[in-house]
Amino acid sequence: MRIGLGALGLLAGLGTPLAAQTLWLPASDPVGIARGGAGVAFGQSLEAAALNPALLVTLRDDASAFVAAGMELQSSQATLQSNSSVQYSSDRNRFLPAFGAAWKLKPNLYLGLKFDNPFMRHSLMPSTYTGRFEAQGMDLATRRMEAQLSYAVTPGLSFGVSLGMTHVKYSFTNSVRVPVPSVPGAQVSTTNPAQGILEVNAEESGSKYLPSYALGFRWAMNPRWTVAGAYQGAITGTLPLTARVDASHRQLVGISGFGTPNAIAVPAAQTLQGALTANPGEGGITLPGRFTLGVRQRMTQTFTWEADIRYILGNGMKLPGYATVTGPSGSVSGQGFQSDLHSGFGISLAGEVAFTKNVTGRLGLSSDPGLRKDPSLEPVLGGSRTAAFSAGLGWRVLKGEVNLGWQIRQSQDREVKNLDGTWGLSGLNTTGTLTRVEGMGHLWSVGYKKAF
Template identity: 25%
Template sequence: MKKQSGVFMLVSAVLAGVLFLLPSTGWSAGFAIREQSASAQSSAYAGVSAGGDDISSIFFNPATMTLYEGINISGQLAWIVPDIELKDASASTTFGNPITGSTSGNIGPQALVPAFYASWQVLPDWFIGLSFNAPFGLTTSADSGWIGRYHGLGSRLRTYNLEPMIAWKATPWLSLGGGVQVQYSDARLTSAIDLGTVGTSNVPPVPGGMPGDPSQDGFAAVEGDDWSYGFSLGVLLTPRNDTRIGIGYRSAMDVDLEGEAEFGLSAYGEILSLLSGALQPTGGSASITLPEMVTLGIKHDVAPDWTFGAEVAWTRWSRFDRLVVEFDNPSQPDELTLEEWDDGVFVALGVTYRASDRLRLRTGVAYDQGVVPSPERRTPRIPDSDRYWLSFGAGYDINESMTFDAAYTHIFSPDARMNLQASDPGNEARGNLSGTFTSSADILNTSLTMKF
């Protein structure tokens, strides 16, 4: 009865967290959320695709489920504390008028990211499992009067991913696995509108427009949601008792966000809306493809108490070429943001030391390649850049059936320039914006795993 009660409490608590917390700020390249495992994070995710620590590895490689006998349940909770600030900023309209405003301080809100995993060995060589994650997400939020307000005030993407899986231990050295992803996504984008520039650029111009004047600013909010589907595949090789090699694949998913757009207008904006028919509540949509990811992990026992891990992951971020918001109102021009991202590579090395029968100590380092190709494509919504990880943590067996893991990571990012040009497509009304982003993050991740 005690074990059943413990399982019920753990599952209930984790599912409540997944449903009601905000899995909205990732700290991996692009807007992926790598923080899916406390045990793997403690070694900077080195070798996670080869499994072996706990069932959270099935997110990266479903074939690793065959490493965990019986019934396993694991709940994870990551606390992400980013610091993203814009320094030495300057801005001007397409006509050369200066745009004034603050630099807003830290635009990266804190976030809690939960995850849940379960597996069941239904036959000696067959396993079924389930994961519930937030694989993609972002949140940036700036003050209404900040200098980059025309390029973005708030950005939010949240994803909730449910994935049933199956794995088969085909031979003592080969396991295969796969899963079906069902994902819900919702997004909200807000920005100020330089109505002075919009009216002055209009054909014919609307008299009274003052480009860059905050007293004429408008406000736009666009939000939408969608369900999407994908799959995962995995292979686990055990060529020797002391060595495992895992390969995982998570597919791309097409997301077609459908929703509404609303506008807040100044007195000048009301006149502009009346004359043009634009800037009125309307339906809107945007389509993006969330990228596929391929991972390769290796775990090798170099001594009875020491295990070395290595991980390489490739993510096809080049799918994110542009973000286009289309409006149902034919008088409302589409919103275009050029992205033109590069593919990204993540590389990690880590080590685990078994200090005792119950205690495991881990540490690791990683390099996560930024995917924004140039300062001209770095935006306040996603000021992505290279990241360098330093992680450490521990796993402790509370008893034979319960394990607690904790990990801490500090992420360093070099300063990243931004140089957005009013002459680029989509930026005429947003103007020129330049400056340097300074970024870092601290991540604390914990998990409780139960085995039966």
């Protein structure tokens, strides 16, 4: 017990300064959350089988299942360094359900079913946010349901596969500006000059069921040491997008991009607004795959630890293109979103200690690679290097097991110079003023597991 408590204390000390926020979730169930996403080698755990289907054959029960529910919370902020103006995001909370089940078909063959949320990102910046022309709001949600099959070649070597569908829901908002001429139904020209500039929001959204899969293996070298790995395939497809013009927060400014427009622009803008149409961008989406390799050691009868290293294929990520707003003077859209994506390595470390026969404690920490380089960072999608600290408890009660998991996340602060700008008649021009981008969030979940 001393070894277990000491190791958990060390994990807590290491994890405190590493909190973070990322596009993908470490897990959707309380056990996986408490372990910080580590678990591809954690045998005899139904929740870990959601990360690696090869672990199903390590279960001791003929049938088992768990249900869980919680919340995912995230918030971003942007601070303009020139005047210390701080803008905070809204739309912060999402429901987080999870489910898992397993059945023994033969001593060396198991069937499983899982439901989780592999990716989630949501943020809405205020209408005064200076980077709103690149991105003002996004809502990305995924619900994945997969059937799993696990086969043991030998008692120590097993393989697994997971196949299913993921419901991907996506919406995006950014601001655009169009010139308001004297005659709003005609194109801007020398004889029909611009009298002001109208700002509206371009919104697009869509959803679709896309195929998803995972592969895994497990090698128990001896009763204490296990090596395992899993590959989660990329979720890719084309969303059927629709678009619209939202003028609920419209602004009317002078042709320089600031100040008051000419008086004639006020009634002309109302007419022009009714003539604007929106078309969605290209709907292709790819949510990155990742390969994870883990090592697990059972140090004592009461303490087990696992370390995972993962490679996230961030350079293959793709989100739909900008919606286009068209008026008498032409078409406009945003620019710059999701550029400079890249891949990288992340790590997770988890410890689990049995305090008593019925009570188990868990701690975890993790760090994920940055998704975007500094020049392209912004608070809606985020993308700086991330990390997290997790904790949880399991309690055998009510003829089953009740689990609680919690995680705190904090993105690495970055200062970027392409978010502050003005949109005048010549288009969008950045000022080069530094903007500090920050983010944080939490995950929590409560679940109940029972063997049959």
